[in-house]
Amino acid sequence: MRLAAAAALLLASMAALAQDTRAAYLQMFDRDGDGRVSEAEYLAYMGRGFQAMDRNGDGILETDELPGGRGPPITLMEYQDNLRRQFHQLDRKRDGFLDARELTAPPR
DSSP states (O other), X not given: OHHHHHHHHHHHHHHHHHOSSHHHHHHHHOTTOXXXXXXXXXXXXXXXXHHXXXXXXXXXXXXXXXXXXXXXXXXXXXXXXXXXXXXXXXXXXXXXXXXXXXXXXXXX
């Protein structure tokens, strides 16, 4: 749950900082320019947060690399699994893609 809260906070922070409009925020994720975000695009964009926190580049966020410096280590696979869960929670239309409204909706 701590990882989910940290990832949700990261998503909310990035949305607040980077978003002039929902469409502009979607474009940050939408690598193929089709106007929607696939799970792969979501993982790629959100995975940048993991890479930024993984200071030693070993694919594991050690306790001292985690926000607040607390919690058990988290592997890249665990982080990506959590992102997949978030993606599917945001995909309220259940079509396998996020539109601008879904992408910017608060997590449930």
